[in-house]
Amino acid sequence: MSAATKxxxxxxxEVHQPFRLKRYRFFDLGNDHYYYDDYTNESIMRKVAERCYxxxxxxxxxxxxxxxxxxxxxxxxxxxxxxxFKLYSPEVIDSFRRLAETGCVEFLAETEAHSLASLKNxxxxxxxxxxxxxxxxxxxxxxPQSFRNTEMIYSxxxxxxxxxxxxxxxxxxxxxxxLGWKSPNYLYCNTINPRLKVLMRNFVLSDDIAFRxxxxxxxxxxxxxxxxATWINKLAPKSELINIFxxxxxxxxxxPKESGIFDFLYHMPAAILKKTPFKFMTPTEVAKNLQPxxxxxxxxPISWADEERDLTAWLGNELQTAAFEKLxxxxxxxNKCEYEQIKKDWxxxxxxxxxxxxxxxxxxxxxxxxxxxxxxxPYEAFMNYMNVLSDFEIRINRICPATEHEIEILKFxxxxxxxxxxxxxxxxxxxxxxxxxxxxxxKKTKKASDEEPVKAKRGRRKSGEKSLVELAxxxxxxxxxxxxxxxxxxxxxxxxKKKAKSSSGKS
Amino acid sequence: MRVLMFGWExxxxxxxxLGTASYGLTKGIASLRNTEVIFVVxxxxxxxxxxxxxxxxxxxxxxxxxxxxxxxxxxxxxxxxVQSEIIPYIDPEExxxxxxxxxELHHSILVHTNQEGKIDFSGRYNGNLLDEIYKYSVVAAVLxxxxxxxxxxxxxxxxxxxxxxxxxxxxxxxxxxxxxxEFDRSGGNVNPDVYNIEKRGMDAAAKIIxxxxxxxxxxxxxxxxxxxKVETVYNAVEPVDxxxxxHIRKGFDEKxxxxxGRITLQKGPExxxxxxxxxxxxxxxxxxxxxxxxxxxxxxxxxxxxxxxxDRFHFTGFLRGKDVFTMLAMSDVYxxxxxxxxxxxxxxxAMMSNVPVIISKQxxxxxxxxHAVKVDFWDIDAMADAIYGILTYPALSREFIKNGRxxxxxxxxENSARHVRQIYEEVISKHKQ
Numbered sequence: 001m002s003a004a005t006k007x008x009x010x011x012x013x014e015v016h017q018p019f020r021l022k023r024y025r026f027f028d029l030g031n032d033h034y035y036y037d038d039y040t041n042e043s044i045m046r047k048v049a050e051r052c053y054x055x056x057x058x059x060x061x062x063x064x065x066x067x068x069x070x071x072x073x074x075x076x077x078x079x080x081x082x083x084x085f086k087l088y089s090p091e092v093i094d095s096f097r098r099l100a101e102t103g104c105v106e107f108l109a110e111t112e113a114h115s116l117a118s119l120k121n122x123x124x125x126x127x128x129x130x131x132x133x134x135x136x137x138x139x140x141x142x143x144p145q146s147f148r149n150t151e152m153i154y155s156x157x158x159x160x161x162x163x164x165x166x167x168x169x170x171x172x173x174x175x176x177x178x179l180g181w182k183s184p185n186y187l188y189c190n191t192i193n194p195r196l197k198v199l200m201r202n203f204v205l206s207d208d209i210a211f212r213x214x215x216x217x218x219x220x221x222x223x224x225x226x227x228x229a230t231w232i233n234k235l236a237p238k239s240e241l242i243n244i245f246x247x248x249x250x251x252x253x254x255x256p257k258e259s260g261i262f263d264f265l266y267h268m269p270a271a272i273l274k275k276t277p278f279k280f281m282t283p284t285e286v287a288k289n290l291q292p293x294x295x296x297x298x299x300x301p302i303s304w305a306d307e308e309r310d311l312t313a314w315l316g317n318e319l320q321t322a323a324f325e326k327l328x329x330x331x332x333x334x335n336k337c338e339y340e341q342i343k344k345d346w347x348x349x350x351x352x353x354x355x356x357x358x359x360x361x362x363x364x365x366x367x368x369x370x371x372x373x374x375x376x377x378p379y380e381a382f383m384n385y386m387n388v389l390s391d392f393e394i395r396i397n398r399i400c401p402a403t404e405h406e407i408e409i410l411k412f413x414x415x416x417x418x419x420x421x422x423x424x425x426x427x428x429x430x431x432x433x434x435x436x437x438x439x440x441x442x443k444k445t446k447k448a449s450d451e452e453p454v455k456a457k458r459g460r461r462k463s464g465e466k467s468l469v470e471l472a473x474x475x476x477x478x479x480x481x482x483x484x485x486x487x488x489x490x491x492x493x494x495x496x497k498k499k500a501k502s503s504s505g506k507s
Numbered sequence: 508m509r510v511l512m513f514g515w516e517x518x519x520x521x522x523x524x525l526g527t528a529s530y531g532l533t534k535g536i537a538s539l540r541n542t543e544v545i546f547v548v549x550x551x552x553x554x555x556x557x558x559x560x561x562x563x564x565x566x567x568x569x570x571x572x573x574x575x576x577x578x579x580x581x582x583x584x585x586x587x588x589v590q591s592e593i594i595p596y597i598d599p600e601e602x603x604x605x606x607x608x609x610x611e612l613h614h615s616i617l618v619h620t621n622q623e624g625k626i627d628f629s630g631r632y633n634g635n636l637l638d639e640i641y642k643y644s645v646v647a648a649v650l651x652x653x654x655x656x657x658x659x660x661x662x663x664x665x666x667x668x669x670x671x672x673x674x675x676x677x678x679x680x681x682x683x684x685x686x687x688x689e690f691d692r693s694g695g696n697v698n699p700d701v702y703n704i705e706k707r708g709m710d711a712a713a714k715i716i717x718x719x720x721x722x723x724x725x726x727x728x729x730x731x732x733x734x735x736k737v738e739t740v741y742n743a744v745e746p747v748d749x750x751x752x753x754h755i756r757k758g759f760d761e762k763x764x765x766x767x768g769r770i771t772l773q774k775g776p777e778x779x780x781x782x783x784x785x786x787x788x789x790x791x792x793x794x795x796x797x798x799x800x801x802x803x804x805x806x807x808x809x810x811x812x813x814x815x816x817x818d819r820f821h822f823t824g825f826l827r828g829k830d831v832f833t834m835l836a837m838s839d840v841y842x843x844x845x846x847x848x849x850x851x852x853x854x855x856x857a858m859m860s861n862v863p864v865i866i867s868k869q870x871x872x873x874x875x876x877x878h879a880v881k882v883d884f885w886d887i888d889a890m891a892d893a894i895y896g897i898l899t900y901p902a903l904s905r906e907f908i909k910n911g912r913x914x915x916x917x918x919x920x921e922n923s924a925r926h927v928r929q930i931y932e933e934v935i936s937k938h939k940q
Contacts, residue, residue: 026796026821027833030758322812379808383822390794390818394759409760 006289008241008281009232009272010199012148012171013248015053016078016114017045018353020374024387033395035345035388040374042088049089052252057095059251059266064102071269072104072280075248076148079112079132080351082139093139100140106282107136109144109167115350116314118149118158119301120328125158127335128347129165146170146283150352152201152245152304153311156191156297163196169287171245174200175302175309185239187286188296197287198296201245201304205231210246214259222260225267229275236277240290245304306361314355319382324355326389336400345392357381508931509656510536511673512546513647513666517555517562519828524852525686528718528742529662530556532684535743535924542928547650547669549643563650637700644668651676658682658931664689664701667708674711680938682930683712688725691847694772706730713934716740716927718850719871740926741875743918744855747832755836761794761819762898765838765862767831767853768845770801775844775867775884780807782844784814785891786898793819793898798834800825835860839904840897844884845870854879858915863907865893875918878910 022037063071077096085092099105111117111128112135118125129147136144146169147162154172162170174184184200208228212218220227232242247254255261272278281289305313315321327349334346358378375381401407512533516526529546537544547563555562647669651659659681661670667683674681689701709715709730715737717723723737757763764786766779776797783795797807797820804822811820826834835841841857841864848870855872857864858879866873867884880897882889897904 026798026823027830027837028758029794029821031756032758318809318813322815322817325815326818377805379805380824382808382812382817383824386817387821390821391758393818 007236007239007276007278008286008290009276009278010241010243010245010281010283010286011073012108012243012245012283013073013075013250014148014245015075015081015248016351017041017048017081017084017372018114018351019080019084019348020044020372021354021384021388024384024391026387029387029391030394033341033345033391035391036348037374041084044372045084045088048249048253049085049092051257052249053089053092054095055257055262056248056251056265057092057099059262060099060105061102063266063269064099064104067269067273069104070273070280072106072282072285074106074108074146074282075099076108076110077136078110078114078351079128079135080114080348082135097140100142106146106284107140107142107144108146108148108171108283109133109136110148111150113347113350114150114352115347116150116153116324116352116355117328117350118153118161119311119315120324121331122161124328124331124335125161126165128350129162146287151314153301154198154298154303155301156299158301159190159196159198159298160192163190163193167196169197169199169283171199171243171283172201172298173302173304173309174202174243177309178296178298178302182294182296183239184243185235185241186293187241187290188294189292191295191297194292194295197290197292199241199243199283199286200296201243203304205242206244206246209244209261209264210250210254213250213261213264214255223264225264225271226275228264228268229271232272232278233276240293241286242278312361313359314352317358317360317378319358319360319378320355323358323382323385323389326386330393330396333396333400337396339399342392342395342399349389349392354381354385358385508541508658508928508935509543509545509654510931511651511654511656511659511679512544513643513659513661513669513673514546514548515663515665517546517548519554519556520550524850525663527852528686528850529684531743531745531920532923532927535920535922536927538921539924539928545654545656547647549639640665640668640704644672648672648676651679657935660684660927660931661708661712662686664705664708667704667711671708671711680713680934681711682714682716682934683708684716684718685709685722685726685849686718687849688722688729690725690729691722691849692773694846712736713938714738714930716930718742719874721869721871721874722849738930740923740930741871741918742850742852742855743920743923744852744859744915745920746916747856747859755833757837759794761792762839763794763796763837764840764842764894764898765796765798765834765857766842766844767798767826767834767857768843770797770799770804770807772803773845773847774801775846776801776803776807777810778844778884778887778890779842780810780814780816780820781887782842782890782894783811783820784816785887786894787816787819789891789895790898791819793894795820796823796834796838797821798823798826798831831856832860835862838862840865840894842890842894843867843870843872844882844890846884848872855915855918858911861908861912863897863904863911865890865897876914878907878914880907 019036020040021035022040024032024035060073075096082093100107109129109132111125112132113128115128117128133144136142145167147165147167148171149158149162152171152173154170159170170190179200184202188198188200190196190198205228208220208223208231212220213223215221235242251261251265269280272280301311302309303311303313315324330346334342337343357373357375358381360378373381375384398410401410512529514526514529514533516529518526518530520526533544533546536542543561545561545563550564643666651673656677656679659670659673659677659679660683661667661681662684663686670681670683673679689697689705709726709732713736715726715732717726717737717739719741720739723739726732726737727734764783766774766776768774770776779795779797786793786795795816808817808822811817811822823830823834835857838857838860839862841854841862843851843854843864843866845851845867846869848867850871851866852872854864854866854870854876863880864876865880865882866876868881869884873879873881880893882893897907
């Protein structure tokens with residue numbers, strides 16, 4: 001079969017849930033380092049797993065067992081949602097593993113955190129992508145070959161980075177203002193590095209399933225698999241590639257089971273295979289089998305969000321940009337830290353959803369923004385996020401200080417702490433010695449020992465060790481005086497003197 | 508002497524300084540010998556502190572079974588009647604929809620009531636406020652006809668109409684207490700309805716008490732009141748035991764500069780943000796907190812975000828109860844940059860909690876405080892300078908704390924109360940003549 005006659009349909013599903021933050025108040029700064037709303041996260045995850053991930057995966061398994069490798073599907077599962085599966089619904093991981101074993105499913109790479117790092121910092125972006133690659137390999141035994149950036153964010157530059165990382169294909173939105181007269185139904189390639197193939201989403205056919213399927217006021221309602229296949233067939237003469245990219249939560253969550261979405265999903269592949277010349281392919285197969293028709297020129301980043309298909313859903317107002325800037329200011333210092341929990345929090349705080357909640361354009365897409373949104377207003381989202389971020393910064397400052405000044409403070413702080421420990425240790429020793437002295441010398445020394453704490457206090461105010469040494473010397477002196485009366489106690493006191501001296505020498 | 512007092516809020520259900528001030532003063536007055544206070548609020552919740560005063564909620568007064576004849580303002584009252592008659596409703600649907608109905612013909616007022624024959628009040632600053640005020644005045648008339656008292660004292664414009672109607676029904680003298688004027692609240696865009704209510708109250712009153720000379724001047728010049736009728740009685744502050752708050756643990760090293768209050772035009776929050784920005788350019792070891800809520804909050808958040816200082820500038824939302832003290836206990840500087848503040852009790856509370864304060868010269872409290880930094884509200888340079896100074900020079904801060912607490916501990920509600928009582932006596936003796 002020659003390349004020109006090949007026609008492909010590419011099904012892609014995005015799987016992601018953020019770690020939503022708990023209400024974190026100003027008073028918690030520096031005291032509370034746990035940021036997540038476990039209850040909400042767990043209940044949402046369990047609900048979505050039960051209503052969407054598990055049943056949808058089962059439908060896909062059924063389809064695959066029916067059509068064998070005639071049916072192909074691809075997923076992008078963020079690192080954060082994998083963590084949540086592990087915590088709250090481990091059965092979902094098994095279910096995805098079963099899908100992976102069929103060999104009909106491709107897993108795409110993305111940023112581990114479902115983050116906006118590609119817009120800010122190439123190094124951080126690549127670090128996160130490599131982390132995610134590793135995760136996917138670890139979980140599903142597959143090395144990702146294709147790439148899908150967070151929320152389909154794409155620009156020529158991001159594409160060229162992705163190409164350099166060795167990916168064959170990348171997914172993005174078939175944005176009208178980019179394509180103009182061109183059709184999304186062909187394969188394109190990156191302008192800077194043509195080796196990277198670019199798949200552009202057919203948003204009409206995708207949104208038919210994602211947004212319109214259960215809308216009863218839509219004039220095409222109800223949508224059946226046959227009707228859908230007919231639409232695709234109509235495109236056939238002038239198309240080589242149909243890209244259907246949707247949120248996986250479309251099945252069972254955004255469209256409830258009762259809407260018949262699972263039946264639609266089950267019957268759609270059969271209808272498409274029967275009625276159209278299109279073959280199911282994964283993005284990597286598309287890149288291998290189809291020829292790009294042209295390079296696509298996208299100088300400023302686009303995404304699949306809202307009417308505008310730009311970045312304004314995450315970076316559209318000053319709250320979002322302020323939070324974004326403050327977050328990525330920490331990049332370098334976080335990378336210096338080796339603490340597991342800091343790395344985890346850094347990942348979780350980066351997920352694009354936190355910025356999405358701060359969006360103030362509620363007009364055309366308000367409902368989508370409100371979905372799973374734990375906040376009442378974007379301002380509340382911002383206040384909460386900034387408080388959490390401030391605490392995160394406080395922790396980083398403690399571990400890896402930013403300025404010379406802070407380094408100095410930290411140094412002094414640890415010195416002080418070490419000295420405090422020594423003081424406490426020696427105070428204890430003195431206490432025991434005093435008791436021994438009392439036992440040995442009886443009432444006479446009691447008077448003297450009563451004076452000691454006062455002197456010790458005074459001395460400690462100036463400098464901890466010195467006073468202790470003095471005190472030890474005093475004890476020795478007194479015991480020496482009484483040496484004539486009772487021998488033996490002097491030896492013990494001498495020992496303490498040595499100890500006190502050696503410990504003060506160390507510090 | 509029995510005082511019938513009309514207020515709008517009573518602790519713990521308060522939204523600002525008015526409730527705090529009227530409560531402190533009432534307690535002070537009630538503690539004087541031979542003085543009894545009956546305090547009326549639109550809505551009594553049942554959990555108020557009634558140890559010092561008798562509290563009556565207007566929502567608990569049955570009025571459905573009466574008809575109060577309410578005569579025009581300018582006429583003197585010769586008779587009044589309370590009839591035992593149920594107001595006929597059109598139907599149960601209308602009962603909930605319409606809250607009031609006026610029958611001009613009989614010069615009487617019909618107000619719709621709930622099933623127990625009581626008027627529903629929200630007791631909050633929202634909804635149809637003018638309607639609530641009006642309903643409140645009707646209940647006041649009922650109360651005034653039943654209770655025994657020598658003088659009427661109404662706090663702020665919300666309660667003036669109640670005071671007036673009580674005065675008209677009982678013939679007893681009225682004292683009004685100006686905690687704020689519309690000129691303070693609106694920042695210039697005076698609401699004519701509110702102004703009229705205030706003006707009517709001031710005209711009707713035998714004596715006007717203002718919380719500062721600043722407010723006294725406004726009353727005299729903007730409301731055209733005879734200066735002899737207006738007298739200033741400064742507010743005070745409840746003593747706070749600081750030791751209680753010692754267990755609060757601050758989880759970070761930075762100093763804290765706090766703004767605590769409603770985030771509205773009157774309080775000058777934007778000057779605080781600009782000053783914070785200036786300070787943050789000089790020192791990083793500080794966090795700024797804007798505690799409270801209000802109609803300008805969203806704009807303030809956007810401003811802080813656009814200045815890129817939100818990692819050091821925090822918003823807490825509205826704080827209540829213990830959180831206020833926690834906030835003060837964490838603070839190193841308290842700032843009140845009010846554009847126009849008749850008095851301002853909150854700096855006194857901060858000083859009580861050992862926090863140095865910066866206040867605007869445009870506040871009444873600036874007239875009596877010595878150990879506080881005073882700046883013009885618009886002078887963000889001076890403000891930034893003062894914040895920086897107090898944070899950087901511990902000696903300065905210590906001095907403010909020590910002297911501030913000494914100063915503020917002497918400002919007792921008993922003193923204010925004695926002054927008010929003097930005014931009562933004057934008014935009553937004049938009234939009898």
